[in-house]
Amino acid sequence: xxxxxxxxxxxxxxTATVRKQWKLDRIIEECARRDIRAISPWRDQVAxxxxxxVARQLRDTGIVLSGxxxxxxxxxxxxxxxxxxxxxxxxxxxxxxxxxxxxxxxxVGSLPGALTGKPAYTDIARARTEVFDGIAAAxxxxxxxxxxxAIEPLHPMQAAERACVNTLEHALDICxxxxxxxxxxxxxxxxxxxxxxxxxxxxxIARAGAARLLAYHVCDWLxxxxxxxxxxxxxxxxxxxxxxxxxWVEDAGYQGYSEVEIFSELDWWQRPGEEVLDTxxxxxxxxx
Amino acid sequence: xxxxxxxxxxxxxxTATVRKQWKLDRIIEECARRDIRAISPWRDQVAxxxxxxVARQLRDTGIVLSGxxxxxxxxxxxxxxxxxxxxxxxxxxxxxxxxxxxxxxxxVGSLPGALTGKPAYTDIARARTEVFDGIAAAxxxxxxxxxxxAIEPLHPMQAAERACVNTLEHALDICxxxxxxxxxxxxxxxxxxxxxxxxxxxxxIARAGAARLLAYHVCDWLxxxxxxxxxxxxxxxxxxxxxxxxxWVEDAGYQGYSEVEIFSELDWWQRPGEEVLDTxxxxxxxxx
Numbered sequence: 001x002x003x004x005x006x007x008x009x010x011x012x013x014x015t016a017t018v019r020k021q022w023k024l025d026r027i028i029e030e031c032a033r034r035d036i037r038a039i040s041p042w043r044d045q046v047a048x049x050x051x052x053x054v055a056r057q058l059r060d061t062g063i064v065l066s067g068x069x070x071x072x073x074x075x076x077x078x079x080x081x082x083x084x085x086x087x088x089x090x091x092x093x094x095x096x097x098x099x100x101x102x103x104x105x106x107x108v109g110s111l112p113g114a115l116t117g118k119p120a121y122t123d124i125a126r127a128r129t130e131v132f133d134g135i136a137a138a139x140x141x142x143x144x145x146x147x148x149x150a151i152e153p154l155h156p157m158q159a160a161e162r163a164c165v166n167t168l169e170h171a172l173d174i175c176x177x178x179x180x181x182x183x184x185x186x187x188x189x190x191x192x193x194x195x196x197x198x199x200x201x202x203x204x205i206a207r208a209g210a211a212r213l214l215a216y217h218v219c220d221w222l223x224x225x226x227x228x229x230x231x232x233x234x235x236x237x238x239x240x241x242x243x244x245x246x247x248w249v250e251d252a253g254y255q256g257y258s259e260v261e262i263f264s265e266l267d268w269w270q271r272p273g274e275e276v277l278d279t280x281x282x283x284x285x286x287x288x
Numbered sequence: 289x290x291x292x293x294x295x296x297x298x299x300x301x302x303t304a305t306v307r308k309q310w311k312l313d314r315i316i317e318e319c320a321r322r323d324i325r326a327i328s329p330w331r332d333q334v335a336x337x338x339x340x341x342v343a344r345q346l347r348d349t350g351i352v353l354s355g356x357x358x359x360x361x362x363x364x365x366x367x368x369x370x371x372x373x374x375x376x377x378x379x380x381x382x383x384x385x386x387x388x389x390x391x392x393x394x395x396v397g398s399l400p401g402a403l404t405g406k407p408a409y410t411d412i413a414r415a416r417t418e419v420f421d422g423i424a425a426a427x428x429x430x431x432x433x434x435x436x437x438a439i440e441p442l443h444p445m446q447a448a449e450r451a452c453v454n455t456l457e458h459a460l461d462i463c464x465x466x467x468x469x470x471x472x473x474x475x476x477x478x479x480x481x482x483x484x485x486x487x488x489x490x491x492x493i494a495r496a497g498a499a500r501l502l503a504y505h506v507c508d509w510l511x512x513x514x515x516x517x518x519x520x521x522x523x524x525x526x527x528x529x530x531x532x533x534x535x536w537v538e539d540a541g542y543q544g545y546s547e548v549e550i551f552s553e554l555d556w557w558q559r560p561g562e563e564v565l566d567t568x569x570x571x572x573x574x575x576x
Contacts (some may be wrong), residue, residue: 119511156443159484199454
């Protein structure tokens, strides 16, 4: 297992972590200032600054991407919705190419309309079928342009609105069905926040192997957790066994970045961005 | 599949559903008034009225139990804690006998101290080992007195504080290890709130079969869910496919009660108890 205590060369910043404090160009500046070598930006943050401008800034600073957030949200109420989702995923893939991302992270979606409280249907098996078909269709284009797709299993508490793929096992079943040769075109983004509780986690990480582990995200699970979406903790402030899980991931062959992704309405989004980044750096050394 | 639309003979009330409105003796009266034939009371509610008095009231009204809540919370910081947990489980089993319960529901516990924000350790695998050993020890006594134990897998969002058994598959693995002959001494309490999201749910319900399905709990998953513990919905107000899941459960051979268990700080605990019970009755007919 790599020693993270001496430097933060394997730290990546998911830019949602300071999305309330800064626009993306400032975030990149602040990362460069701290020798943070990689980021994973969100599409709306990129759009707010401009795709070409962000690409240029990345080239100028030498900062690379550890992923691009996000594609997915495949289920839809009707055929027009499916078509729109596929076009949107193509565009995400194209943007990821422009930015030199190693993968597009897929938050696959679930009951269409559930995010606004009005699901078009409640048949989660149907949503799972639509997700499977949507990934298959997106993968066809992604293969053509050479952009890997990383399915992110989300915590079961987000199964209704955000993702109906909620375990690593389920994500890997989809990978095996759509990319049985393990070509590298399809894999998973493993976020410990979503999967830390899973009794099959170690086994499924071993099953995934380096070929499927395209991204690794860290934060922490707080006691108590006060919100189902935006109450993630800084690494070291919760109960997740970060080093143990990273050990499993590295035993499986993963040697990439540990990407810090913290949605925290009540705490970290309220603090100065400088403090957040400095804490990410120090906790990456001590707790990840 | 049984027709629930004509009457509510298979409705049971988990008495936590109106715990903020009434003491248990009043709850039993109100159930009797509505021909609710079964309840599942919590130990603290029983203690507040008195075990013998509750037993007598049940005999007088003819109301039976569909379960007794709860045993469990096996992990502990030290040997004294383990001993106390085992004694407490014995007592729960004895109380359940006195009340004629068909099973004691086990909320198995997880990181000791996590409920108060101060976990004695964060090794969830250790908690799972302690849970396994705790169930084995409690089962020995439960077998002697003839009281089945029902492991309740809790939603993964409660994995840190309340239960480190978070999938039906995991619960059934424990059952198979400790009661391979399916004697009826060990099974599961299946609460749809905790398991509805699971892509393996149908498969694992079939695996469970009538021998393991000792209790079936219903409520609903709300959009949005505003709290990780106490924001459950009334059946029909959320996205859970209640009839589909009950179909699976009955296909597996379950013919017992559908027990309504709603923890709802923001809604149902604020309403008059009469309204809550009347709504349980009508929704049991229309939505369960």
